[in-house]
Each structure stands twice: as structure tokens, then as C-alpha cells.
Amino acid sequence: LxxxxxxxxxxxxxxxxxxxxxxxxxxxxxxxxxxxxxxxxxxxxxxxxxxxxxxxxxxxxxxxxxxxxxxxxxxxxxxxxxxxxxxxxxxxxSSRPELPMLTEVIGAKYIFGAMPYGNEWRSHRRIFQQYFSPKNHHRVEERATEFVRKNLLPSLFQTPQDVHGHVRSCMGGFSTSLTYGLPTHRHRDPLVLFAEDVFTKIASTGMYLVNIIPQLKYVPEWVPGANFKTVAREIRDDAYRLMEEPYQATQKSMDEGTLSDCFVLESLERNRSRPNFELQAKRTKQAAMQIYGAASETTAAATMTFILAMLTCPDVQRKAQQELDSVVGFDRLPDFSDKPNLPYLSAIIKEVLRQISSSWNPITPxxxxxxxxxxxxxxxxxxxxxxxxxxxxxxxxHDETIFPSPTEFKPERFLKGGAISDDVPDPESVATFGFGRRICPGSAVALSMIYVAAASILTIFDISPALDEKGDPVKVVPEFIATSVVSDPLPFQCRFTPRQGKNVEGLLKEYLNLEVV
The missing domain is CATH 3.30.43.20 (Uridine Diphospho-n-acetylenolpyruvylglucosamine Reductase; domain 2)
Structure with missing residues (x-):
């Protein structure tokens, strides 16, 4: 002693x-x-x-x-x-600051990104990593390709004026399928719309005074000025519904034997024989809701920013199309086997992630x-x-010592001798998706979707300014709004015109009449 x-x-x-x-x-x-x-x-x-x-x-x-x-x-x-x-x-x-509005008042201690560093966080991260490991990445690529071809491209071909809605619908559907294995409507799917609303509300929880004065969490809801308690109750109810409804639908499809491969299915099957299965199932349900939200929002913001960049940088767009034509040709759509042969497109995506107009913001600024x-x-x-x-x-x-002329959109900064350079920090792995142990575990998912969306769009469409009533091009000024931790372009007008020499209708023929993916 x-x-x-x-x-x-x-x-x-x-x-x-x-x-x-x-x-x-x-x-x-x-x-x-x-x-x-x-x-x-x-x-x-x-x-x-x-x-x-x-x-x-x-x-x-x-x-x-x-x-x-x-x-x-x-x-x-x-x-x-x-x-x-x-x-x-x-x-x-590697820990996170407390957000009493989110974790105490709403009770959402299960939000992975806000968890303090510790055993519970490690358990949740392990669930993420088991499904999104490199050995499973081919399934992500297949699902991303499927949704771009069946959802995004037909929608842009048929009603190009609603590009913002089409991108969000596609990314939301992709996330729903990847996470829950559930089919979604190509246009305005109820689950996708509801999830967007819920995550917008969750993102707003950082603005409340209770985060600065935690003692306010003890104030009853009926006290004047305690309306944050009412807001918290509504968010709690919506978040619970978003967590439960698609999860229960997935379990029903599992019981019927009709469920396609997805995160929930694999996670439950992997842990079914373990003695702590109920705890693992609970964590899977909690993780699933967050995978959906993170994957959908990040990919939508990055894809819209790519479209905006091509709209405002037509020379870059044409050069990328020339590269795609030389690799993909004119009779098919691109896939992931083409990616190693598309260094200029890869450089564009890196530059999009860097987001370098003086009025633009990084994805997570x-x-x-x-x-x-x-x-x-x-x-x-x-x-x-x-x-x-x-x-x-x-x-x-925007560090000028690393990225000269940081306010110019220059994909070439990432190229050396016609290939991706190792001399410049890569936004795909630096800063954009975080640092250290708290780096986004789904970054590879987002990058896969961004690639196949960008390659497919430029293969069959020219992106150009919308025309006003006089037939003059409408000037687009990049403007962004923070929807949560991501920075999303404000809706803008543009045209998607089928490229000359491309049989776009023929390439999309089998997808044009699909309403559910």
C-alpha cells in the first residue's frame, strides 16, 4: 500500500x-x-x-x-x-466539444460526428469501417454508377431546368439504397425529402443559447423564452421517425427475402451470432441514419459545385470532354475502369474540392x-x-505558397507530365474531409459518386448558361450557403444540351421511363 x-x-x-x-x-x-x-x-x-x-x-x-x-x-x-x-x-x-442542445435537450447522443472520443465512438466507427472498407468498395462504385445512369442522367435529359432538384434526388436515392437497400422514386421521393428536412433541423442545433449556458436545459418548456425546448422535441420526434421507418422497412424486406445488398443487411448479418447482437443492432440503426445524411449532403454539394465550375469555366469543360471522348468514345457511358486514364478530369474534381473562386467556399470551410x-x-x-x-x-x-494564384480555377495545378502530381497536397485526402481519427469515414463513397457523376455528365451534355427572354446568356455569380457543415451552391440556372455526335437518347433509352430506382 x-x-x-x-x-x-x-x-x-x-x-x-x-x-x-x-x-x-x-x-x-x-x-x-x-x-x-x-x-x-x-x-x-x-x-x-x-x-x-x-x-x-x-x-x-x-x-x-x-x-x-x-x-x-x-x-x-x-x-x-x-x-x-x-x-x-x-x-x-480527437474529441468533440459538447453541444447540449443536440446531446442533452434533444437526446441525440448517438450522432457519431458529435461523440466525444472514447469507446462508444470507436464502436460506431468500427461499424462504419467494416462496410466501407476497400474490399467492399466495388459495391459502392456499382451502386453509384447505377444511380447516375438510372436517375440523374435521364432527369437532366428530360427536365434540365431543375438541376438542383435532380442532383439532390439522385444523391438522396443513392444514399438510401446504399444504406437501407430500399427503392426510391426518381423525383421527389418522400423519404429523401423528409431526410433533407430533418438534417437541416439537426444542423441548426448549434445556434441555440443552451450550448453556451448549459444550465438552460433544466428550464421547463412552458417557461417564456424556452421555445428551444419545443424545437428540440420536434427534432427528437422527427429524428426518431427517420431512424425507425427506413430501418423497419429494411427488416421487412429482409424477412421477405427481397432486400438488395446494403449497409444495414451486412451489418446485422455480421453481428447476428454475437452475444451482444441487440446492442450492435441498435448501433447499426443509429449509424444508418447518419450514413444517409452525410453521404447525401456532401455528394450533392460537390456535384452541384462541379456543374457550377463547368458552367463558369467553359474552356476547362471542353478540355475534359476531349479527354473523355478519347478514352470513352461515343458509343457508351463511362465507368470506373476509365478513371486511371482520365487525369484531367481527376484534376478538375480535386480543384472543385478546393473551390477556388474568391467568392467560393470549400465543401467544409x-x-x-x-x-x-x-x-x-x-x-x-x-x-x-x-x-x-x-x-x-x-x-x-487558399495558401498561396502551396496553391499559386488561389483565386483562379486551374486543374493543371494538380498535374505534372500529364499525370496527377505528388508534389501538391490532394484535397481528396487533405482538409476537405477532416483530419486525423475524426476524418470522414465515408469520403471514398462521396468521391466515387462525384467521379461517376462528373464523367457521365460531361460525356453526353454541354453545360452552358441559361438564356433570358431576349436570348442573351444569364450571368451566373457563384454564391454559397452553409446548409450544415457543408457549403452548398445556391440554385442557379443553366442548360444541359445533348452533345453533337452523341446518341444521348440511345444511351439513355433503357432508363428514361424508370420512375423507381
Whole structure:
């Protein structure tokens, strides 16, 4: 017992000495702070990613420290720094800050992306990774190809004016099929529309005062000003319905033997003989809802941004079409076997993910916050425990020392000698989908859908500006709105014209009359 007490005492002394030594170091550079509120009045309500990039440029630093209403923040504007902390020291930087509105008031502690780092998070991530492992990726590619051909291309051919709706319907249907194995309507599927509404509401939970003053969660719903409790109850009910209804439909199809391959089916079958099957089934149900939401929203935002880029950069569009024609020819649609021979198209997708018009935003401009689980020292600066760390992917992907002329759309920056260059950071694996252990586990799914959608669209369509009543082209100015953690282009007008020399109707003939995929 004396030995144990001695060891504990030595450990405590060492910890206190280390803490005192570390805490005497300075915080990273930042703005002057007011008592109590800190930098609360300096935080912008919109375009936070641009504010932090400009602030870093003004202060001459890529790491900054700010405080607001008792919370401490570290902002990273540099890829190297983000990798140093969020990847190389991921054991300290992989948790998430609490969102009481989401986890306590609504009760959605099962949201994988918001879970604190720990065993429950690892269990959920394992469920994701088992299905979306590289050995299963061919199934994702087959499903993505199917939905582009049966859903997106026929819709753009028949009613091209509703491009935004068609893209969201296709990506929502793809996610539903991949996750639950359920058929969806090509146009305005009820489940797809309901899911969009639910995830939009869930995304809004970060704006409520209860996240700053957690004690408000104890206020009864009937108290004036506690309308957030009413909102929470509605979101809770909708989220429960979204989790249960497609899951139950999937189980019914399983019992009838009519279910196609999907995440839920494989996950349940894999765990059926385990003693903790009920717990695994519950986690599968929770994970399924989130796979649907993440896959649908990210792929829709990226595909719409690709279309917008081709609309505003016609020379890039023509060059990509020439490459596709030389590889795919004129008598078929592209597939994944063509991808290694399409370096320019691959470079376009990387540049789309980087999103580089001065008025454009990255897919996830400020990223999902990380949280430190212990204090740390980096480059002589003190980083406290419980500090929120923001990886500013916008600043990283606009770094002029890495991406010269960052406001120009230049796919060529990713090419060297006619092939993809290894000398430039790849947005497919850096910044766009996060860092370290919290990187999006479904990024390969999103990239597969973006590729096959982009290749197929450019193979059979010319994308051009819509015409006004006088027959003049309608000017398009890229504008974006944050729908959750992603940045989505606002709806815009354009034309999809079948390309000359392409028998588009013949290529799509077997898909044009499909109403359900």
C-alpha cells in the first residue's frame, strides 16, 4: 500500500510541475480580449473561415488563440500545423466539444460526428469501417454508377431546368439504397425529402443559447423564452421517425427475402451470432441514419459545385470532354475502369474540392471542431485542456505558397507530365474531409459518386448558361450557403444540351421511363 501511495504521490507531483511549467508559456497570437466576454464581439456571425484567414494574414501567423464566453479556441490556418496536431497527436485532439442542445435537450447522443472520443465512438466507427472498407468498395462504385445512369442522367435529359432538384434526388436515392437497400422514386421521393428536412433541423442545433449556458436545459418548456425546448422535441420526434421507418422497412424486406445488398443487411448479418447482437443492432440503426445524411449532403454539394465550375469555366469543360471522348468514345457511358486514364478530369474534381473562386467556399470551410483532452505545447505556445480547435480548411486550400494564384480555377495545378502530381497536397485526402481519427469515414463513397457523376455528365451534355427572354446568356455569380457543415451552391440556372455526335437518347433509352430506382 505504501508503494502505491508513493507512486501516486510522485505522479501527482510530476503532473503539477509539468502543468505549472506548461501554463507559464504564452498562448498563440490573437486579438486583445475583454474581461469575461473575451473575444465574443470579434467572432463573425458569417464567413468565419474568411475572417480567420484574413486575421492570420494580418497577425502574421497560422495559429491563433481566442476566447469567447468562457470557451477557448485554437484556429489553425496551415496544413502542416493541422497534421502535426490533429494527426500526429491525435490522441489529444480527437474529441468533440459538447453541444447540449443536440446531446442533452434533444437526446441525440448517438450522432457519431458529435461523440466525444472514447469507446462508444470507436464502436460506431468500427461499424462504419467494416462496410466501407476497400474490399467492399466495388459495391459502392456499382451502386453509384447505377444511380447516375438510372436517375440523374435521364432527369437532366428530360427536365434540365431543375438541376438542383435532380442532383439532390439522385444523391438522396443513392444514399438510401446504399444504406437501407430500399427503392426510391426518381423525383421527389418522400423519404429523401423528409431526410433533407430533418438534417437541416439537426444542423441548426448549434445556434441555440443552451450550448453556451448549459444550465438552460433544466428550464421547463412552458417557461417564456424556452421555445428551444419545443424545437428540440420536434427534432427528437422527427429524428426518431427517420431512424425507425427506413430501418423497419429494411427488416421487412429482409424477412421477405427481397432486400438488395446494403449497409444495414451486412451489418446485422455480421453481428447476428454475437452475444451482444441487440446492442450492435441498435448501433447499426443509429449509424444508418447518419450514413444517409452525410453521404447525401456532401455528394450533392460537390456535384452541384462541379456543374457550377463547368458552367463558369467553359474552356476547362471542353478540355475534359476531349479527354473523355478519347478514352470513352461515343458509343457508351463511362465507368470506373476509365478513371486511371482520365487525369484531367481527376484534376478538375480535386480543384472543385478546393473551390477556388474568391467568392467560393470549400465543401467544409471551417471543419467540424476538435477538442483537446489534455494540455499541450506546440511551437512554444501553450494549448489548454478543453480547448476547441478549428481547422480552417478554407485558409489551407487558399495558401498561396502551396496553391499559386488561389483565386483562379486551374486543374493543371494538380498535374505534372500529364499525370496527377505528388508534389501538391490532394484535397481528396487533405482538409476537405477532416483530419486525423475524426476524418470522414465515408469520403471514398462521396468521391466515387462525384467521379461517376462528373464523367457521365460531361460525356453526353454541354453545360452552358441559361438564356433570358431576349436570348442573351444569364450571368451566373457563384454564391454559397452553409446548409450544415457543408457549403452548398445556391440554385442557379443553366442548360444541359445533348452533345453533337452523341446518341444521348440511345444511351439513355433503357432508363428514361424508370420512375423507381
Amino acid at each position: 505504501q508503494d502505491i501511495i508513493f507512486i501516486c504521490l510522485c505522479t501527482l507531483i510530476h503532473y503539477n510541475y509539468r502543468h505549472r511549467q506548461m501554463s507559464t508559456l504564452p498562448y498563440p497570437p490573437g486579438l486583445p480580449r475583454w474581461p469575461i466576454v473575451g473575444n465574443a464581439f470579434s467572432f463573425p456571425l458569417t464567413h468565419m473561415h474568411i475572417f480567420f484567414k484574413n486575421l492570420g494574414d494580418r497577425l502574421g501567423t497560422n495559429i491563433m488563440y481566442m476566447e469567447a464566453l468562457g470557451r477557448q479556441f485554437i484556429i489553425l490556418n496551415d496544413i502542416r500545423m493541422a497534421k502535426d496536431l490533429l494527426e500526429k497527436r491525435s490522441g489529444l485532439y 471551417i471543419g467540424v471542431p476538435h477538442l483537446t483532452t489534455d494540455e499541450d505545447v506546440y511551437e512554444g505556445y501553450y494549448i489548454p485542456k478543453g480547448c476547441i480547435v478549428l481547422a480552417n480548411s478554407y485558409a489551407m486550400l
